[in-house]
Amino acid sequence: MSTTGLVETVVRAIAETAVANERYFCDLDAVAGDGDFGFSLARGFEVVLDTWDELDRDSDAAFLRRVATTITSRTGGTSGPIWGTAFLRAGGALAQPETPAGGQAAVAALRASIKGIKDRGKADLGDKTLLDALIPAVDALESAVDDGLPVAAALRRTAQAARTGADATKDLQAKRGRASYTGARSVGSADPGAVAIAVMTEEIAQRLSGPTTPASQSTSPSEEEA
Template sequence: MATQSFADLEFVVRTMAQTAVDNEKAFGDLDAVVGDGDFGYSLARGFEIVLAEWDTFDRSDAGTFLQKVALVISKRIGGTSGPLWGTAFLRAASAVKGKQDLTGDDVVAMLRAAAEGIKVRGKSDVGDKTLLDALVPLTDAVEQRLDSGTGTSGPEVAKVAAETARTAADATATLQAMRGRASYTGERSIGSPDAGAVGIAVMAERVAAEWPS
């Protein structure tokens, strides 16, 4: 039987998937400012399959569940997004292999592993104007809140994560893109936020807004 923490993990992943589908046009329009505009389409097509196959995923443990999600994403999301998001979920899966009951430390470990996987796969880091510029600050904020010992319920941590991700994503507007198609535009990439970072923020905001009471 799934634990509450496993149920929370399922809620977060499903909410991320639904958010990607619902924001296909918005994410695509944002990406089109300096990129090729396929971010929203690619993400939506992959996460549509995640939702369609949701009930078939092996839930024997959190790692196995996330691994199945990662495989769908890797196969179905096109462009550069597929390998990056697939790697993120796969690394997160490795961090909680064999676990049904997840702790705060496990949450941080999943997020850290996902970020490190993206860094390696995308040959990128914070400051390159990618989704890392939202994901890493979000992870830092979650870790700090959990370590504080106060306000560590799911809804409270999710709220901090969302606020941090939004601030960080908005701040990418001041950066010049160093990776991906947007990097080809040079200084013209300055002035608009990174689509991937905004995607992380929008997902985090919806998780916070819809966290079960």
């Protein structure tokens, strides 16, 4: 079983967005952090893109795990472990035989990513981290899948939720990461990780705006390769 085009499209969108927005993400991080978030993220995803043709494509799970090890080993600061764990846990979820197909598989993989990020970063919703965009985005995706929305509509709902969550971090005080050291001064600026999730989700929605198949009935990897 080989990787599906959907998974590769999503990962490539994330990687290219990280590289293209290096300065923007750094500027956001400089408000309450040390200003290197965009740099660290871009360096890791640059390697993913540079080694794109060499990544394991035996399965979606293997592909995501290889992306995870690349990010973890090449991304500086706390971003490497956090983002690497997210991809690693997503790959692990897709490797489980009981994981459902289609949109439900995406939800399961993202839920596993969220748990991994929580475990690694000791953070949760409301702590002013990327989780404040990622959790509402996955909640929105799950509701869209349950409602049987087409893929494009489901992703638009997901992206809107991510953007709303990211914007709302302006009103939060940071409780994790370097920004937490600034205390109340962290209020008033958006969390760079949450904004990154929003920008990436919007890019994914744009790139995958064509399909009209209900997200709950999307072709599974095994069906596509049959």
